[in-house]
Amino acid sequence: MLTGKQKRFLRAAAHHLNPIFQVGKSGVNENMVKQISEALEARELIKVNILQNCGEDKKDVAQQLSQGARAELVQIIGNVIVLYKESKENKEIVLPK
Structure with missing residues (x-):
């Protein structure tokens, strides 16, 4: 679970x-969840765009992606979701305490 300070740091990043x-x-x-999980392992922090023709609610989409990829939901802003997951092999982002 991310603290408020860590979420602010990740939003800025x-x-x-x-x-x-x-x-x-x-x-x-x-398949999308699998690809997002792989991208998170490589990058740790990604953005996902929700198109206007998506029939699902953006909060539901964010929850499905974060649970499926075992990632932290940093932010939903407009139609963009920001996800974070600490990489096991190439850890680059150092979170504040």
Whole structure:
């Protein structure tokens, strides 16, 4: 579980990132969760864009992705979700205490 200070730090770090995944009308599927999990292992911090044709609520999509990838939900802003998961092999982000 992330503290408020850690979430603020991660939001600032994610500000310049571009979304690397998009959730469309098909919603969240198993393959997407697997790819997001792999991307989180490589990058630790990613953005996911929810397209307007997505029939699901953005909070539900965020919850499904974070639970499926075992990641922390940092932020939902507009139609963009920010996810964080500490990498096992290439840890680059050092969180404040």
